[in-house]
Amino acid sequence: MKKYFSFFRLRFVTSLQYRIAALAGLSTQFVWGALLILAYRAFYQAEPEAFPMSFQATATYVWLQQALLALFQPWGFENDIFESVQSGTVAYELCRPVSVYGMWFSRTAARRISSVLLRCIPIFLIAPFLPAPYGLAGPAGAPAFFWALFSLVLGSLVAVAFVQIVYFSTFFTIATEGVRALSASLVEFLQGAVIPIPFLPDGVRQVVELLPFASMLNAPLRIYSGDISGAFLYRVVALQLFWLLALVLVGKLMERCAMKRTVLLGG
Amino acid sequence: MIEVSHLQKSFRVARRNAGFSQAVKALFHREYEEIHALSDVSFSIGEGEMVGYIGPNGAGKSSTIKILSGILTPDGGECRIDGRVPWKERKEHVKHIGVVFGQRSQLWWDVPVIDSFELLREIYSIEDSLYQKNLSRLTELLELSQLLRTPTRQLSLGQRMRCEIAASLLHSPKVLFLDEPTIGLDAVSKLAVREFIKELNREEKTTVILTTHDMQDIEALASRVILIGKGRLLLDGTLEDISAAVGGENSGQIDETLAQLYKQYDI
Numbered sequence: 045m046k047k048y049f050s051f052f053r054l055r056f057v058t059s060l061q062y063r064i065a066a067l068a069g070l071s072t073q074f075v076w077g078a079l080l081i082l083a084y085r086a087f088y089q090a091e092p093e094a095f096p097m098s099f100q101a102t103a104t105y106v107w108l109q110q111a112l113l114a115l116f117q118p119w120g121f122e123n124d125i126f127e128s129v130q131s132g133t134v135a136y137e138l139c140r141p142v143s144v145y146g147m148w149f150s151r152t153a154a155r156r157i158s159s160v161l162l163r164c165i166p167i168f169l170i171a172p173f174l175p176a177p178y179g180l181a182g183p184a185g186a187p188a189f190f191w192a193l194f195s196l197v198l199g200s201l202v203a204v205a206f207v208q209i210v211y212f213s214t215f216f217t218i219a220t221e222g223v224r225a226l227s228a229s230l231v232e233f234l235q236g237a238v239i240p241i242p243f244l245p246d247g248v249r250q251v252v253e254l255l256p257f258a259s260m261l262n263a264p265l266r267i268y269s270g271d272i273s274g275a276f277l278y279r280v281v282a283l284q285l286f287w288l289l290a291l292v293l294v295g296k297l298m299e300r301c302a303m304k305r306t307v308l309l310g311g
Numbered sequence: 312m313i314e315v316s317h318l319q320k321s322f323r324v325a326r327r328n329a330g331f332s333q334a335v336k337a338l339f340h341r342e343y344e345e346i347h348a349l350s351d352v353s354f355s356i357g358e359g360e361m362v363g364y365i366g367p368n369g370a371g372k373s374s375t376i377k378i379l380s381g382i383l384t385p386d387g388g389e390c391r392i393d394g395r396v397p398w399k400e401r402k403e404h405v406k407h408i409g410v411v412f413g414q415r416s417q418l419w420w421d422v423p424v425i426d427s428f429e430l431l432r433e434i435y436s437i438e439d440s441l442y443q444k445n446l447s448r449l450t451e452l453l454e455l456s457q458l459l460r461t462p463t464r465q466l467s468l469g470q471r472m473r474c475e476i477a478a479s480l481l482h483s484p485k486v487l488f489l490d491e492p493t494i495g496l497d498a499v500s501k502l503a504v505r506e507f508i509k510e511l512n513r514e515e516k517t518t519v520i521l522t523t524h525d526m527q528d529i530e531a532l533a534s535r536v537i538l539i540g541k542g543r544l545l546l547d548g549t550l551e552d553i554s555a556a557v558g559g560e561n562s563g564q565i566d567e568t569l570a571q572l573y574k575q576y577d578i
Contacts, residue, residue, distance in 0.1 A: 046433060046436075047433050047434050047436070049433075050429070050430055050433035050434070051430065054419060054422065054426055054427075054429075054430045057422055057426060058419065058421050058422050124420075131415070132415065133415045133416065133417075135377065135382050135410075135412060135415060136410070136412065136415060136416075136417040138381065138382040138401070138405075139380045139381060139382060139405045139408070139410045140405060140434050140435075141402045141403070141405050141406045141434065141435060142402070142434055143402070303384075303401075304384055305384075
């Protein structure tokens with residue numbers, strides 16, 4: 045475990061190495077969140093009854109989504125990993141006494157956590173104090189808050205486990221852009237990052253809610269606002285656990301196949 | 312120490328002629344060719360030996376190194392290092408070996424070299440006292456004191472290579488694989504690297520296996536030479552055996568002798 049934590053630490057240090065990037069990240073999410081909320085405001089003014097969530101709930105959803113963006117970012121890959129598979133530098137990672145899956149998992153998690161810690165600060169400092177329907181509202185209650193926290197941890201792990209599958213698929217495809225683009229757009233839309241999942245039409249929504257993507261961003265945010273509660277809450281969390289297990293299992297299997305058929309080109 | 316018998320490995324290469332029509336044709340029907348990187352290679356190397364593994368481009372040198380270091384799985388044949396089969400007991404095996412791929416980097420690009428070293432210490436679970444001892448010794452012998460605090464991206468090739476070699480020796484491996492360690496180095500750096508490898512072998516009794524195209528590396532370092540070509544083992548002996556193989560008329564440069572030998576074997 046300690047080994048994997050040290051990947052985590054080094055990745056963390058790396059993201060602090062570039063100061064300007066860190067500073068730029070601090071403000072991006074705040075501005076982006078504000079823009080989205082203003083856009084929603086226009087829609088809500090036209091016909092507030094057409095929306096399944098109140099404007100306040102939507103604003104809270106947007107703020108949380110922006111604050112936690114780095115955890116669920118569809119493009120939040122460790123690009124070094126793709127590059128190392130393509131260029132063959134992955135050879136070095138294969139001659140370390142650690143599991144490649146564990147190593148990549150902790151690197152990706154570290155990248156996301158280090159970046160979310162920086163980026164969430166301005167939003168959590170300012171958004172709760174904005175005037176009523178525009179700000180970040182409190183949780184639906186203490187239990188909802190803790191369930192949301194638990195679900196947030198699970199959701200982030202599901203998101204990282206999904207990315208592992210993308211990494212290992214590049215052992216089989218050589219070119220990585222296709223897999224990356226496809227997976228990023230799937231994650232973006234189906235986890236509720238473009239519009240919240242309750243906004244989807246009936247029939248489509250029920251299916252989307254069962255997919256692994258709904259276990260990422262969607263679950264913790266809606267538990268926080270009380271939209272998911274009671275028996276439905278237990279079902280959602282159980283589904284998160286299921287997808288986490290399933291995705292890790294698939295990733296591990298792919299790792300095993302990849303190791304067997306690794307071909308390293310050139311030199 | 313190292314026992315290799317009847318090692319085989321082949322790759323599939325897609326080939327086509329130049330031109331647009333050929334490219335379209337290849338979409339539907341692809342011609343593959345089997346390349347026998349290794350067809351039947353056997354040798355054994357004892358503890359503390361220093362062996363030069365040579366052959367023309369594409370002879371299968373790197374493939375052998377990759378199999379011996381547990382990265383590639385061969386199609387056939389056996390290999391035991393210290394009683395372990397590298398590709399079957401990868402994690403246990405790699406604890407006891409060090410690898411340098413001259414054309415790739417194992418150091419983290421963005422952070423100072425010492426951060427990469429710290430990471431390796433955790434990965435290999437190197438004990439504190441051993442780590443400090445190795446680090447100070449390597450720092451002294453390879454003159455790293457100025458380099459350790461510099462980010463890898465700002466090192467010159469020679470400086471980086473010295474750090475790469477140090478990185479692969481932090482855990483006191485019993486076997487060191489060097490895949491073209493002097494590629495692209497200037498005269499001074501080359502001499503420093505050679506001197507260091509010699510000293511390492513003398514003092515620590517580290518077994519060293521070295522691939523290179525630089526025959527001066529071989530002259531300076533290897534008491535034994537293994538020559539392969541087209542995936543077959545052609546000669547296993549000393550440098551004198553090589554000049555004897557071309558008829559003993561070794562008047563000139565070792566490079567010319569070797570070129571003559573390649574011609575003689577038609578490789």
